[in-house]
Amino acid sequence: MPAETQRTLVLTVPDWSATAAAETHGWAAHEPVAVLRGGRIVSCNAAARAAGITTGINKRAAQLRCPQVRITGWDEDLDQRIFATGLDVLETSLARFTVLAPGEVSIPLSALARTYPSEDAAVEELLTTVTDATGWEFFAGIADSVFAAMLAARTATRVLPGQTPDFLAAQPTTALAYADAHTYGELVTVFERLGLDTLGALAQLSEGQMRTRFGTLGVQAHRLARGLPVHQPVDHVRQREHLIEVPISPPSTRGDELSFHARAAAAELFAGIRAAGLVCPSLSIELVAAGGQRSQRTWRLELMDENLVADRVRWQSEGWLAGQSAAAAEPVDEGLAEADGVCALTLAAAELLAPLEAHTSLFAQRSGYVTHTLERLQGLYGPEAVRVPQLQGGREPAETNLWTPWQQQPRPERSAAAPWPGRLPAPHPMIVDRAPVELLDRQGMSVIARPSGLDSTPVLLRLESGAEFGIVDHSSAWPVEAGWWDPARAQYRVRLQVLTACGQAFLLCKEHGRWHITGRYA
Amino acid sequence: MDMSVHHAVAADPQTLRKQLSRLPGVTTARELFTGPEPLPVDGMLAPVFARGGLPRGEILSVTGTLALSFACAAAAKSTREQHWCAAVDTPELAVAGLAELGIDLEHFVHVRTPPADWQRVVSILLETFDLLIIAPPAAPSPQERQRLTAKVRERRASLIALGPMPGSSESCEVSVAGWDGLHAGTGRLRACTVRVRHPRTGEHLLTWPLTPGATSVQQLPTASGAEAATCRPAHPQIQVIDGAG
Numbered sequence: 001m002p003a004e005t006q007r008t009l010v011l012t013v014p015d016w017s018a019t020a021a022a023e024t025h026g027w028a029a030h031e032p033v034a035v036l037r038g039g040r041i042v043s044c045n046a047a048a049r050a051a052g053i054t055t056g057i058n059k060r061a062a063q064l065r066c067p068q069v070r071i072t073g074w075d076e077d078l079d080q081r082i083f084a085t086g087l088d089v090l091e092t093s094l095a096r097f098t099v100l101a102p103g104e105v106s107i108p109l110s111a112l113a114r115t116y117p118s119e120d121a122a123v124e125e126l127l128t129t130v131t132d133a134t135g136w137e138f139f140a141g142i143a144d145s146v147f148a149a150m151l152a153a154r155t156a157t158r159v160l161p162g163q164t165p166d167f168l169a170a171q172p173t174t175a176l177a178y179a180d181a182h183t184y185g186e187l188v189t190v191f192e193r194l195g196l197d198t199l200g201a202l203a204q205l206s207e208g209q210m211r212t213r214f215g216t217l218g219v220q221a222h223r224l225a226r227g228l229p230v231h232q233p234v235d236h237v238r239q240r241e242h243l244i245e246v247p248i249s250p251p252s253t254r255g256d257e258l259s260f261h262a263r264a265a266a267a268e269l270f271a272g273i274r275a276a277g278l279v280c281p282s283l284s285i286e287l288v289a290a291g292g293q294r295s296q297r298t299w300r301l302e303l304m305d306e307n308l309v310a311d312r313v314r315w316q317s318e319g320w321l322a323g324q325s326a327a328a329a330e331p332v333d334e335g336l337a338e339a340d341g342v343c344a345l346t347l348a349a350a351e352l353l354a355p356l357e358a359h360t361s362l363f364a365q366r367s368g369y370v371t372h373t374l375e376r377l378q379g380l381y382g383p384e385a386v387r388v389p390q391l392q393g394g395r396e397p398a399e400t401n402l403w404t405p406w407q408q409q410p411r412p413e414r415s416a417a418a419p420w421p422g423r424l425p426a427p428h429p430m431i432v433d434r435a436p437v438e439l440l441d442r443q444g445m446s447v448i449a450r451p452s453g454l455d456s457t458p459v460l461l462r463l464e465s466g467a468e469f470g471i472v473d474h475s476s477a478w479p480v481e482a483g484w485w486d487p488a489r490a491q492y493r494v495r496l497q498v499l500t501a502c503g504q505a506f507l508l509c510k511e512h513g514r515w516h517i518t519g520r521y522a
Numbered sequence: 523m524d525m526s527v528h529h530a531v532a533a534d535p536q537t538l539r540k541q542l543s544r545l546p547g548v549t550t551a552r553e554l555f556t557g558p559e560p561l562p563v564d565g566m567l568a569p570v571f572a573r574g575g576l577p578r579g580e581i582l583s584v585t586g587t588l589a590l591s592f593a594c595a596a597a598a599k600s601t602r603e604q605h606w607c608a609a610v611d612t613p614e615l616a617v618a619g620l621a622e623l624g625i626d627l628e629h630f631v632h633v634r635t636p637p638a639d640w641q642r643v644v645s646i647l648l649e650t651f652d653l654l655i656i657a658p659p660a661a662p663s664p665q666e667r668q669r670l671t672a673k674v675r676e677r678r679a680s681l682i683a684l685g686p687m688p689g690s691s692e693s694c695e696v697s698v699a700g701w702d703g704l705h706a707g708t709g710r711l712r713a714c715t716v717r718v719r720h721p722r723t724g725e726h727l728l729t730w731p732l733t734p735g736a737t738s739v740q741q742l743p744t745a746s747g748a749e750a751a752t753c754r755p756a757h758p759q760i761q762v763i764d765g766a767g
Contacts, residue, residue: 377647385633388630388632391627397618402617427622430616433614476708503698503701504587522587
């Protein structure tokens with residue numbers, strides 16, 4: 001076998017999200033099930049496909065084609081958890097496997113070569129074992145690289161050794177999204193616009209041209225299209241095992257506590273790996289329970305990010321502990337299942353490769369010390385004490401503010417890229433406030449705002465604390481009406497800028513009959 | 523530092539030079555008189571400050587309406603040059619406003635802690651942050667003030683206090699000269715003329731933001747030069763004496 005190719009077998013459960021959803025809700029296999037994400041169907045089972053539902057259509061279209069289809073929302077946690085419980089079964093039959101994504105595992109064929117006489121026998125044996133054990137239907141694909149095997153598994157093909165470049169050449173460029181949708185998404189659209197419709201067309205370009213035009217990402221896509229591994233294997237023998245053991249006392253069954261420990265350990269591990277100038281695309285996580293049982297799993301990581309590791313530890317532990325308590329059907333000791341928490345966690349780099357280029361910026365000044373200081377503050381005052389700013393979509397500063405605690409993933413509720421008609425123009429207020437106030441006119445009555453404007457001129461602004469400001473000038477009122485078609489989401493408010501005698505300007509908003517301050521120009 | 527200079531005046535130049543070169547952190551003669559290089563500020567704000575930028579190792583107090591906007595505008599250029607800035611216990615800031623002033627959101631952090639603990643938080647932050655904007659609930663006692671100024675000087679950080687702070691080396695009073703754009707209920711706020719009074723550089727008039735129609739979000743305040751020139755008194759210049767002889 002040539003040194004650069006790793007012949008891999010990929011076992012995948014097609015339509016995994018729909019299968020997991022059906023299993024959770026207890027629906028039978030013949031009922032059509034579809035999973036909705038972001039308003040579009042991302043996964044539907046065979047029964048739904050027979051009724052005409054495909055991925056990419058919206059909920060209304062799906063219900064039109066098949067009125068009795070059961071639709072649920074996509075839940076990543078659910079997908080991972082259900083798959084993790086099934087993987088325990090796989091561990092008995094497979095010696096070494098890596099979890100690529102929920103519903104997909106990859107096994108290097110070199111590991112199977114010793115046990116089974118030929119590839120066909122190996123695949124047949126494995127497929128029957130896993131299908132019997134978990135009850136899910138698996139498809140198998142074999143090819144010379146992991147990416148090609150993933151594509152082959154979608155059609156249950158076996159690519160003969162050496163035929164991988166030809167197999168890949170026939171695939172459309174959108175197949176790159178299977179490798180990593182987030183990273184390659186934009187690149188795929190660019191390729192399509194340049195006329196590179198198939199991976200074969202992409203592979204015909206030279207590596208130098210790809211690097212000049214698209215940089216490292218383009219070179220990675222190019223290597224995938226040719227069936228080569230993205231990172232280079234390291235030539236020399238690994239000098240040092242990159243491994244971290246974290247004892248957890250008292251033993252814990254809580255997934256979030258384990259993921260907290262895992263995050264810190266992963267940060268240390270990755271720092272050590274980066275310092276050695278290497279890249280770790282797959283990580284092995286081992287959990288040891290107080291009773292001595294072990295659960296080890298290898299996960300593929302797209303990036304060396306400790307948050308990804310924390311999530312995977314949580315999924316693995318939740319899946320394992322759920323499986324354990326189910327298995328302990330006749331506990332000898334009543335408290336055995338609960339007390340049997342995880343007492344040790346080991347993170348080990350399963351694969352170490354040389355990266356195509358260095359990833360740290362030369363200009364990040366002292367960011368390591370800043371992290372240390374901010375984490376210290378978070379340790380003293382809680383994670384909400386330190387927050388970083390981001391912009392999200394919205395019409396006013398109260399809506400566009402997104403303050404995320406340091407080192408947490410931001411979760412914007414509204415997209416900043418979408419157009420927001422009726423947005424407040426510059427200058428923006430500096431302080432966001434939410435205090436109810438009274439806005440009175442000359443007669444001492446509250447100013448009424450109508451779509452055509454204000455009924456009377458505002459003269460006095462009274463805060464809840466009793467402080468009063470005389471108003472010298474005000475802007476025209478801007479009404480905003482949104483979501484009127486859905487009573488649960490309907491918003492109607494009127495915005496007004498007022499200027500007080502002392503020079504302070506406020507942004508007011510009238511909603512549900514009450515005036516509030518939403519911004520202060522300070 | 524002042525004491526050692528008085529004593530050394532009588533001694534001969536060689537020992538004077540040796541004594542001065544032993545001062546911690548001071549490497550050039552210019553630094554003795556002018557202090558460390560100030561943190562950069564946007565071009566139009568530079569005339570406001572005594573040294574053309576935010577003084578390092580010192581406390582600047584900003585008072586008046588629009589004090590917070592002024593402090594953020596002063597910090598904007600430094601954040602773009604990779605200096606980290608933290609706002610401690612200020613009211614919730616509008617990110618759109620920060621972005622408009624030109625602050626680099628990647629180098630800005632907002633810290634919310636119990637107000638009574640502000641000194642501890644500030645001393646932790648001073649270890650790595652170059653710029654701090656604080657809004658202390660009450661002025662510190664003399665001992666606390668001494669500790670704070672010593673720490674700020676040692677770290678060469680720039681502390682901007684919103685509100686009067688005794689012990690600050692520079693202070694700016696920001697007030698609104700006028701808002702325009704509201705035409706008695708038919709317009710909207712468009713621009714504000716801000717008056718900044720500094721004891722050493724005098725009075726400056728700035729417009730914030732630029733005229734509408736500018737597409738860039740990073741709108742820098744502009745200075746109306748004529749009035750600024752007439753109001754500013756000549757500030758004393760410290761000349762560096764060449765050739766210690």
